[in-house]
Amino acid sequence: MSGFALLAADEPAPFIEIGRQGSSNFVILVDHAGRRIPRRLQDLGLPAAELQRHIAWDIGALNVARQVAAALDATLLAQNYSRLVIDCNRDPKVPTSIPRQSEAIEIPGNIDLSDVEIAARRAEIFDPYHNRITELLDERVAAARPTLLVAQHTMTDMYHGVRREMHAAVLYNRDRRFAGLVLDALRRDQDLVIGDNQPYFVSDATDYSIPHHGEARGLPHVEIEIRQDLVSDEAGQTQWAGRITRALLEAERALP
DSSP states (O other), X not given: OTTOOOSXXXXXXXXXXXXXXXXXXXXXXXXXXXXXXXXXXXXXXXXXXXXXXXXXXXXXXHHHHHHHHHHHTOEEEEEOBOXXXXXXXXXXXXXXXXXXXXXXXXOGGGTTOOHHHHHHHIIIIIHHHHHHHHHHHHHHHHTTOOOEEEEEEEEOSEETTEEOOOSEEEEOSSOOHHHHHHHHHHTTSTTOOEEESOSOXXXXXXXXXXXXXXXXXXXXXXXXXXXXXXXXXXXXXXXXXXXXXXXXXXXXXXXX
């Protein structure tokens, strides 16, 4: 790559890994956990306030996932760097892999990138994260350990000026078997509005982790979205971690 290095030696690794030897059947992924920007990219030309917003990361997702992983004794893998650098839940072949615009915000540092610059983001951030997931899942296959794959995300409470009434959503694509059980479990709380493949759904164009690591391997899987205003503080994160933990365990027990 012509000597181009994206991450300095003192910058964090591309991903966080917790509980590699956890006893649970669950593996939890957080594709948009972090909002770090490599120093070399100079905040992508954005003001600091923009990097606090949803365009940069999934607010609250990592703290919820940490608590769920601890409660389940599950393995957790989470991306450290912002989706604005490279989206670890997009196929690198799609245009939104490195977004030039997010919502109504232009991303100056993502305009007119060279092939070398694009390749560095993939080689230093995207590939290490997904290679580690692949290694982990291969290890579990070799050890004859079953795996239930969970992708934890959060969504904004407002979208195009309209408030989302749903508290959370359960997403899937070709395989609903485990996601449907998680949906049933969450909907037992009649005070909650839980979307069924709404306001998003998993697809090859808009997602990578579930299609690539879940569907391709035939693993039971689910993608979960929680509304960000509900998990923006510690109390909300703890409350939702408990809900997600209970729903996952109930779904695991019900899985044929």
